[in-house]
Amino acid sequence: MKWFRVSLLSVLGLVTVIGFSSYASAQVKIRFSTWQWNETPWVKAYEAFQQEFNKNNPGIEVVRDDSRYGDKEAVFIAQSQAKAAPDIAHFSYRPIRQLADRGYILDLTSFIEKEGGDKFLAQWDPKALEICKYKGKIWCLPEDLDPMVLLYNTQHFKEAGLDPNKPPATWEQFLDYAKNLTRAGRYGVGILGARQEGVFVRFNPLLWGAGGDYLTPDGKRSALDTPEALAGFKNYVELYTKHKVVPPGVIEQGAQEVRTQLAHEKVSMIISMPSEPGIVQAINPKMNVREVMALAPVPVPAGKPRVTATWFAMRVISSSAKNPEAAWKVYKAFYSKETQLRNFKIAAVLSTRLDVRSAPEVQNDKFAKIYSAQTPYVKLEPLIPEWPKIGDAMITAIQEAFTGIKTPEQALKDAHMAANRALGVQ
Amino acid sequence: MASGRTWHDRHVGYLFLLPATLMLAAVLVFPALITLKLSLTPEGGSGWTLTLAHYQKAFRDPVLFQTFKNTFAFVAWSLVGHFVLGLGLAMALNQTLPGQTFFRLVALIPWTIPDVVAGIIFRWALNPIHGCLNPLLRLVFPSFPAEFQWLSNPTLAFPSLIFANVWRGYPLVMVMLLAGLMAIPRELYEAAEMDGASRVKRFWHVTLPGLSTIILIALALDMVWEFRRFALVLTMTGGGPGTLTEVLSTLVYKTYFQFFTFEYASAMAILMSLVLFILSLPYIILVGRER
Numbered sequence: 203m204k205w206f207r208v209s210l211l212s213v214l215g216l217v218t219v220i221g222f223s224s225y226a227s228a229q230v231k232i233r234f235s236t237w238q239w240n241e242t243p244w245v246k247a248y249e250a251f252q253q254e255f256n257k258n259n260p261g262i263e264v265v266r267d268d269s270r271y272g273d274k275e276a277v278f279i280a281q282s283q284a285k286a287a288p289d290i291a292h293f294s295y296r297p298i299r300q301l302a303d304r305g306y307i308l309d310l311t312s313f314i315e316k317e318g319g320d321k322f323l324a325q326w327d328p329k330a331l332e333i334c335k336y337k338g339k340i341w342c343l344p345e346d347l348d349p350m351v352l353l354y355n356t357q358h359f360k361e362a363g364l365d366p367n368k369p370p371a372t373w374e375q376f377l378d379y380a381k382n383l384t385r386a387g388r389y390g391v392g393i394l395g396a397r398q399e400g401v402f403v404r405f406n407p408l409l410w411g412a413g414g415d416y417l418t419p420d421g422k423r424s425a426l427d428t429p430e431a432l433a434g435f436k437n438y439v440e441l442y443t444k445h446k447v448v449p450p451g452v453i454e455q456g457a458q459e460v461r462t463q464l465a466h467e468k469v470s471m472i473i474s475m476p477s478e479p480g481i482v483q484a485i486n487p488k489m490n491v492r493e494v495m496a497l498a499p500v501p502v503p504a505g506k507p508r509v510t511a512t513w514f515a516m517r518v519i520s521s522s523a524k525n526p527e528a529a530w531k532v533y534k535a536f537y538s539k540e541t542q543l544r545n546f547k548i549a550a551v552l553s554t555r556l557d558v559r560s561a562p563e564v565q566n567d568k569f570a571k572i573y574s575a576q577t578p579y580v581k582l583e584p585l586i587p588e589w590p591k592i593g594d595a596m597i598t599a600i601q602e603a604f605t606g607i608k609t610p611e612q613a614l615k616d617a618h619m620a621a622n623r624a625l626g627v628q
Numbered sequence: 629m630a631s632g633r634t635w636h637d638r639h640v641g642y643l644f645l646l647p648a649t650l651m652l653a654a655v656l657v658f659p660a661l662i663t664l665k666l667s668l669t670p671e672g673g674s675g676w677t678l679t680l681a682h683y684q685k686a687f688r689d690p691v692l693f694q695t696f697k698n699t700f701a702f703v704a705w706s707l708v709g710h711f712v713l714g715l716g717l718a719m720a721l722n723q724t725l726p727g728q729t730f731f732r733l734v735a736l737i738p739w740t741i742p743d744v745v746a747g748i749i750f751r752w753a754l755n756p757i758h759g760c761l762n763p764l765l766r767l768v769f770p771s772f773p774a775e776f777q778w779l780s781n782p783t784l785a786f787p788s789l790i791f792a793n794v795w796r797g798y799p800l801v802m803v804m805l806l807a808g809l810m811a812i813p814r815e816l817y818e819a820a821e822m823d824g825a826s827r828v829k830r831f832w833h834v835t836l837p838g839l840s841t842i843i844l845i846a847l848a849l850d851m852v853w854e855f856r857r858f859a860l861v862l863t864m865t866g867g868g869p870g871t872l873t874e875v876l877s878t879l880v881y882k883t884y885f886q887f888f889t890f891e892y893a894s895a896m897a898i899l900m901s902l903v904l905f906i907l908s909l910p911y912i913i914l915v916g917r918e919r
Contacts, residue, residue, distance in 0.1 A: 276885035300888040303672065395780075397866035450775040451756040453869050468757065590887045602870040607782045613870075 229260075230528040234536075235267035235288035237274055242484040244477075247548040255535050262528045272398065275301075278520075282306040287520035289529040290536075294399060295333045295344075295514045300587060302341045308519040309339045313530045325539075330554040333585065334516060342516040343537050346551035349512045349576035350403050352376075352498045353474035353482075355467065358383055362470075369498035373411065373437060376501040380447035383470040390447035392460035392469035393438065395604050397597050400457035402583060404473040405600065406511040409434035410581055411502035416592060416621065417584050424592070424621035426614055433503070436610045439603040443610075453601045461485060473500055475513040476550045476573045497572040499579075512580045546570070552577075588624040595620035660901075667894035682895035691871070692879065692896060696903075699875045702790065702861075703854045709794030710850055711843070714801030719835075721802075722809045732806075739799035747863025750792040754778040782869050789864055789873050796860065797853070801846045808842035809835070841914070848911030855904050876900045 234252070238244035252264045267288040269277055275297050281287035287306065301307045314322055323331060323340075330344035356366035362382045370376035380390030394401045409415070414431030417424060425431060442448040449455070449468060461478055463469040465485035472478070474497075483491040500510050517536065523529040535541060542553035543561055550567075552574055553559065564570045583589055599617035602608040608616065668678040686692055721732050738746070753761045756775040765772045778788045812835065820830045836843075858877035861867065867874035867882075880900065884893030 273885070276881065279885055297888070304888065304890075397868055449757055451777050451780045453780045454751065454755055463757070587888065594882065594886065598868075598870045601868045605780055605782050605869040607870050607872070 229263045230525045231263050231265050232290065232523075232525070232529050232532045233267040233288035234264050234290045234532065235269045235278075236292035237269045237271040238292070239266055239268050241481070243480050244549050247545045250544060250548070251536060251541050255532060259531065259535075262531060264532055279304075279306065282520065282522055285522040287522045289520055289523040289525075290517050290533055291520060292515065292517055295516060295582070295585075296399070296589065296593075298334065298341055298516065298518065299336050299585060300590075301518065302336055302339075303587070306521055307341055308521045308523060308526060308529075309341060310343070310519065310530070311340045313526075313534075314340055317534070325555055325557065327554040327556060327559070330514070333514070333582070342518050343533075344514070344554040345516045345537070345542075346545075347512055347514045347554045347577065347580070348475040348477065348552050349573055349580050350407060350473050350475055350500055350510050351573055351576055352471055352500055353464070353478060353495055354471040354498070355464070355494055356496050357494055358388070358467070358470035366496055369496065370501045371498075373408075373501050373503040377441075377445060377447075380441065380471065381445060384447045388467065389449045389463075389469045390471060391441055392455070392463045392472040393441060393448055393452065394455055394457060394460055395442075395453035395601060396456040396459075397601070398456050399593075401597055401600065402593060403475065403511040403513055405438050405596075406581070406583065407473065407500040407502075407509060408438045410509040410511075411500065411506055412437060413506060416596075417586075417625075421584060421586065423625060423627050424618045426596075426618035426621055432611065432614055435599070435603070435614045437503075439600060439610050439613075442604055443606065452604050465489060476552055476570060477513075479569055480550050492568065497569055499572075499576060508579045509581050510576050510579050512582070514582065588621075591624035592621040595624070663894045663897055666891055667898045669891050671889060671891050673891075682892045683899070685892060686895050686899055691874075694871065695874050695876055695879045698786075698871075698873065699855065701786070702793070702857070702873075702875055703851055705790045706793045706797060706854045706857075707847055707850055709790060710798045710801040711847060713794060713798040714846070715805050717798070718802045718805035718809055721806055735802060736799045738796050739803075741796065743796070743857070743859035744863050746792060746796045747860045750788070751779065751864050754788055756780070779865055780869060782872055785865055785869055786873055789861065792864060793854070793857065793860055797850065800853070801850055804842055804846040804849075805839060808839045812838040844914055845911060848908060848914075852904060852908055852911075855900075855907070 234248075236244075236248070239248060248266075252266065255262070255264050269288075269292070274291075274293065278287055278291050278293075278301070282304075291307075293301070298307070302309075326344055327347065330347050334340055334342040334344055352369060354366075354369060359366040359379075362379075362385075364379060364382060370379045383390035394404050409431060412430050412434030414428055414434040415425045426435075442452045449463060455463075458481075460469070460472050461482050462485055464472050465482045479491045479495055482495070483489065499508060502508055517533060519526060519529045519533055537555070539555060539557050542555050542558045543563065545551055546553060546558060546561075546564060550570065552564070552570065558564060559574065564574065583593070595617040598620075599608075599613040602616075603610045603613040607613075665678075667682055668680065670677060670679050670681065717735050721728065721735060725731065741749075753759050756762060756777045761778070762772065762774060762776050765776075766774060777784075779785050816834050816838070817830055820834050825833065856877055857875065858881065861873060861875050861878050862881070865873040867878050876896070877900075880893050880896045883889055883896060887893075
């Protein structure tokens with residue numbers, strides 16, 4: 203019995219010591235979520251940040267939290283409802299206001315005021331910053347704003363007898379080039395038709411370039427019934443249905459499939475964001491992307507003003523973050539000039555930090571300067587709660603027109619009606 | 629004898645049921661009640677102000693109506709495929725063959741593959757550029773188009789999805805029918821044979837009656853599974869082309885997580901559960917009778 207008591211006391215003592223020691227060495231763990239943890243070259247940028255931050259901040263540990271691009275919102279919503287969302291999450295600009303409305307993300311205004319308020323915010327592109335302001339509060343800091351441009355294979359241009367130094371400037375030229383570049387086993391253009399967010403940044407420049415838009419200027423009704431909208435819609439779908447310059451199975455092609463087609467020389471041109479040359483390089487390491495590929499503004503119909511879409515992303519802090527102060531510290535460090543510049547060097551994304559945009563590394567980069575020059579022509583989709591339904595109706599219309607379920611006219615008309623229904627227009 | 633049972637004897641069974649009941653309440657009943665409440669809450673609202681507006685909207689929603697039709701077609705064709713393939717294989721695997729166990733294991737493989745993986749495999753296999761199906765078909769039929777489109781073809785997208793789902797889901801039906809076949813006494817077949825019954829007649833008058841209950845149970849369970857099929861559809865077609873392959877589970881997902889209309893999506897989910905409950909009634913009644 204005595205032996206039993208001694209053993210019991212020893213075990214209890216050991217448990218107590220272990221318990222206290224683990225408490226004493228407890229670190230605040232900040233779950234840093236993005237779908238890019240597995241993407242080359244992004245993973246290098248994240249790991250560099252993680253290592254640097256953890257080394258310089260012994261009390262806080264940045265831990266990797268993987269999300270998936272396709273269902274990042276769904277997972278974050280479910281996690282938020284369970285009060286178990288990652289501390290810092292990564293989204294495009296589209297769902298920020300809905301997430302704020304539902305109370306899933308933290309209002310950052312008080313943190314920003316402590317950092318100096320307007321003086322602190324003056325480090326970012328003011329237009330980009332506006333997207334983060336909603337209902338008098340600031341919900342995020344804008345991270346990378348990456349205008350879309352035309353990325354093309356100069357070797358293919360030469361093989362087709364086209365001058366790689368004279369890329370297509372108008373839509374009409376673009377169509378001619380695409381037809382010239384299409385030959386056995388290769389297509390002129392790679393475009394997206396899969397049901398995913400990436401469709402918009404590739405389709406919208408064509409819709410807007412033709413003078414069309416989603417909404418009327420007052421934002422109250424659908425504007426998809428205009429001749430300009432139809433012209434832009436037809437420009438996109440007829441690349442596949444009429445001109446046959448797009449590979450078969452277009453509605454199965456998402457962003458990664460199209461990049462893969464470019465990397466493996468199945469297509470000659472794609473509409474691309476700054477990170478894509480690096481991704482193409484990673485898909486086909488044998489291709490010297492910076493030598494073989496070149497960039498040009500997205501062509502618009504002759505006589506129309508230049509316009510493009512943009513990939514525009516930001517991070518948010520979850521309202522269920524257990525230690526918002528520590529989360530803000532990590533958040534701020536990720537938005538620092540040093541981190542953002544390193545992200546550019548590794549992943550080629552264009553930060554909305556003005557000091558990074560004007561850095562010589564960005565200004566003198568062969569690709570970055572062309573992407574950056576498109577910033578003044580960038581346009582965004584309407585920032586209204588009904589956008590997801592309108593966008594969904596548009597992808598449905600694109601797929602229906604691509605596959606011949608409906609004529610382009612009928613498909614767009616139905617999208618117009620669906621958009622008006624979403625807006626509550628009778 | 630029963631009079632000799634103590635209070636403890638008569639009630640101890642409830643204690644054993646308690647953990648499972650509590651677990652079911654936590655993971656099933658509680659979320660269902662939350663969903664029901666959400667379906668009655670005004671959009672963006674909270675508290676106990678309730679409304680039937682989402683149900684009224686649902687009954688007028690042409691997209692929801694079309695999706696119900698798609699779902700019924702998806703479930704019906706999947707059930708037919710599962711039954712035909714499952715029964716055929718169950719009968720083949722019920723024969724005394726060399727390597728019988730091996731073949732039974734192989735036939736189970738599709739059941740072990742997660743929906744998402746099956747969806748990705750089929751999406752890749754059917755891709756007109758990178759996929760393996762077209763090159764394989766060209767080996768057999770050299771004139772078959774090299775870039776034939778399956779999932780991008782409005783006529784073939786739905787059958788392709790059904791085909792993938794039949795492949796992925798037949799083992800459940802097969803295993804249940806195989807168990808049923810093994811339980812039919814051999815003497816019945818021998819007697820029928822002695823009476824001069826042909827193979828077809830033996831199948832019709834011995835096998836089918838012997839399997840009738842298990843067929844009903846297998847198809848009822850399968851119907852519940854297929855009605856909720858989600859990941860395969862999402863990964864293979866995303867509901868496209870357009871909305872041709874949209875099913876209820878993908879529509880509810882989209883409405884909730886992409887449109888941020890939690891309340892309307894909850895109403896859809898409740899309606900879906902009601903329909904599923906009604907369709908499951910024959911199974912529930914049958915199981916009750918069997919007891």
